[in-house]
Amino acid sequence: MVHAGDRRDPVGVVNILEMARGRGLDPAALSAAGGLDASRPADAPVLAWQELAVIEAVLRALPDQDPALLGLETGLCYRVSAFGLFGWAMLTRAVFADALALWARLPTLGLSFSAITARYPPGEAIVFTLDDHGLASLPRAVHRFLVARGLVSTAVLTADLLAAPVMPMAAAIGIRPPTEAPGRNRFHEVLGPHLVFGGGGGHRLIYHAALAGRPLPFAHPVATRTAERAFLAEAARRGVGGPVAALDVLLRDEAGPPADLVQAARRLAMSERSLRRRLAAAGTSFRQRRDAALAERARRLLGEGAAVERVAVALGYADAAAFTRAFRRWTGETPGRFARSQSRRSAITASSTT
Numbered sequence: 345m346v347h348a349g350d351r352r353d354p355v356g357v358v359n360i361l362e363m364a365r366g367r368g369l370d371p372a373a374l375s376a377a378g379g380l381d382a383s384r385p386a387d388a389p390v391l392a393w394q395e396l397a398v399i400e401a402v403l404r405a406l407p408d409q410d411p412a413l414l415g416l417e418t419g420l421c422y423r424v425s426a427f428g429l430f431g432w433a434m435l436t437r438a439v440f441a442d443a444l445a446l447w448a449r450l451p452t453l454g455l456s457f458s459a460i461t462a463r464y465p466p467g468e469a470i471v472f473t474l475d476d477h478g479l480a481s482l483p484r485a486v487h488r489f490l491v492a493r494g495l496v497s498t499a500v501l502t503a504d505l506l507a508a509p510v511m512p513m514a515a516a517i518g519i520r521p522p523t524e525a526p527g528r529n530r531f532h533e534v535l536g537p538h539l540v541f542g543g544g545g546g547h548r549l550i551y552h553a554a555l556a557g558r559p560l561p562f563a564h565p566v567a568t569r570t571a572e573r574a575f576l577a578e579a580a581r582r583g584v585g586g587p588v589a590a591l592d593v594l595l596r597d598e599a600g601p602p603a604d605l606v607q608a609a610r611r612l613a614m615s616e617r618s619l620r621r622r623l624a625a626a627g628t629s630f631r632q633r634r635d636a637a638l639a640e641r642a643r644r645l646l647g648e649g650a651a652v653e654r655v656a657v658a659l660g661y662a663d664a665a666a667f668t669r670a671f672r673r674w675t676g677e678t679p680g681r682f683a684r685s686q687s688r689r690s691a692i693t694a695s696s697t698t
Contacts, residue, residue: 377401419496436568474547595637601660
């Protein structure tokens with residue numbers, strides 16, 4: 345669910361205003377509709393209600409234009425570099441799959457209203473999925489705008505990271521198509537000729553598996569570590585979720601086992617005591633956040649068919665028995681039972697779609 349007081353990165357509003365300016369609208373008036381001063385610093389965060397108010401002002405000013413097409417054009421304005429230190433941390437990763445490890449943090453850092461996840465099991469297609477359940481309470485036109493913006497910006501950022509005009513092998517957007525042929529054609533130009541509208545397929549982009557291992561043109565290990573430390577410290581200082589959001593980003597980075605308290609505090613440029621105090625003020629603890637990150641990664645790896653022993657090593661456990669005890673504490677079941685339930689679910693899903 346979208347919370348009106350959530351803090352948002354300003355890139356969303358900046359891109360909306362850029363799109364609107366190209367259609368003859370006054371950015372200052374649109375900013376005012378969201379209670380924003382046009383002279384504010386460019387990097388000043390905005391609140392969720394303010395970004396939504398700007399979107400609604402645009403839609404009111406352009407009543408004859410399809411909100412999905414306006415969302416599409418806004419999505420085309422995105423660039424990885426506009427995400428500042430977070431974008432630089434992605435751009436300087438070694439290969440595309442390494443950048444995708446950070447991708448799921450976009451909503452956490454206020455860069456997306458929807459959860460946009462990327463799955464890329466070894467040797468299988470890369471699948472981006474946009475979950476719009478959190479948008480259900482919004483007006484239909486705003487929902488249509490945000491779904492189109494989210495899916496298109498994902499495609500644009502993928503091409504931007506790879507510095508190549510890559511196109512999805514297949515795509516689906518679970519909204520009705522534009523009524524006019526030019527509008528439908530525009531979507532196909534951006535998301536590929538195999539784009540499917542409507543139906544129960546949800547919102548997804550599918551790319552060739554080989555892209556996961558493609559080197560990124562700006563890869564640099566020192567630069568990515570520097571950028572990561574800087575954006576985590578900035579998120580802890582004033583980010584949309586403060587230190588909790590920054591810690592979640594850090595713990596879910598899959599370069600190795602999640603950091604311990606000493607490592608996390610150092611990478612967030614905080615003392616251990618300050619980190620504990622800030623987490624307690626938010627009603628949580630370091631152990632709770634780390635356990636949640638471990639459980640999330642364990643479920644994903646087991647769901648992809650990884651052996652229990654391999655998952656234990658990936659998460660930093662001494663042996664499978666120690667990991668099994670921890671997994672039971674997190675979830676109430678053993679890793680083996682969870683993996684078997686996922687296999688049965690996959691088999692049922694496959695049989696229901698053939």
